[in-house]
Amino acid sequence: xxxxxxPEDQVNVAEGNPLTVKCTYSVSGNPYLFWYVQYPNRGLQFxxxxxxxxxxxxxxxxxxxxxxxxxxxxxLKKPSALVSDSALYFCAVxxxxxGGSQGNLIxxxxxxxxxxx
Amino acid sequence: xxGVTQTPKFRVLKTGQSMTLLCAQDMNHEYMYWYRQDxxxxxxxxxxxxxxxxxxxxxxxxxxxxxxxxxxxxLLGLESAAPSQTSVYFxxxxxxxxxEQETQYFGPGTRLLVx
Numbered sequence: 001x002x003x004x005x006x007p008e009d010q011v012n013v014a015e016g017n018p019l020t021v022k023c024t025y026s027v028s029g030n031p032y033l034f035w036y037v038q039y040p041n042r043g044l045q046f047x048x049x050x051x052x053x054x055x056x057x058x059x060x061x062x063x064x065x066x067x068x069x070x071x072x073x074x075x076l077k078k079p080s081a082l083v084s085d086s087a088l089y090f091c092a093v094x095x096x097x098x099g100g101s102q103g104n105l106i107x108x109x110x111x112x113x114x115x116x117x
Numbered sequence: 118x119x120g121v122t123q124t125p126k127f128r129v130l131k132t133g134q135s136m137t138l139l140c141a142q143d144m145n146h147e148y149m150y151w152y153r154q155d156x157x158x159x160x161x162x163x164x165x166x167x168x169x170x171x172x173x174x175x176x177x178x179x180x181x182x183x184x185x186x187x188x189x190x191x192l193l194g195l196e197s198a199a200p201s202q203t204s205v206y207f208x209x210x211x212x213x214x215x216x217e218q219e220t221q222y223f224g225p226g227t228r229l230l231v232x
Contacts, residue, residue: 009157032219034220034221036223041226042225042226043121043207043223043224043225043226044160044207044209044221044223045223046220046221046222049220090159090160094219104150104162104165104175105162105221107152107159107160107161108159109157109158109159110159
């Protein structure tokens with residue numbers, strides 16, 4: 001069965017420091033991986049995705065993520081955090097082997113990122 | 118280009134009342150989705166549609182019905198609301214679920230409180 005885990009409920013970072021938000025996944029086939037961000041009282045916004053190709057994916061607002069097949073991970077990173085990055089971050093995965101209802105995105109439970117000045 | 122819009126933004130219902138949430142997208146997307154978001158549980162898929170006139174069940178469909186009479190609209194209905202349906206509901210759309218085309222775009226959400 002497909003699954004995705006975000007092991008940290010909250011990540012606290014000082015402004016200017018690098019940040020990492022962790023995500024691991026489990027699929028039977030090749031994974032399609034996504035990161036979304038949710039600001040307070042807003043919908044989810046797409047940040048970046050890995051479908052195929054380079055393992056390092058660059059996205060919006062200076063974020064990037066590295067696909068690591070051996071560790072089944074897709075951690076979100078940013079070299080220098082901003083206070084405005086404070087939000088809820090969701091990792092999502094889809095198994096390329098499946099169609100229909102089994103081919104839908106599975107979301108992690110979310111990680112709250114707090115960046116302090 | 119408004120993207121994905123949802124109506125209403127907030128609603129309070131009494132147990133047993135019915136209501137319909139409306140989602141509209143102007144991106145000509147084939148696929149549309151309804152999710153619910155609950156604290157500590159991420160997003161869970163309620164129902165989805167792969168095209169006009171077709172709908173399918175997701176992970177948590179019980180207590181909800183949907184209709185996709187027009188390509189741009191996806192309606193979520195609660196026939197008899199229960200307190201367990203208190204949640205934030207998000208609609209999303211995508212071109213399709215394959216490869217590069219499947220990024221989902223989300224609406225701003227509807228907060229529903231069932232008393």
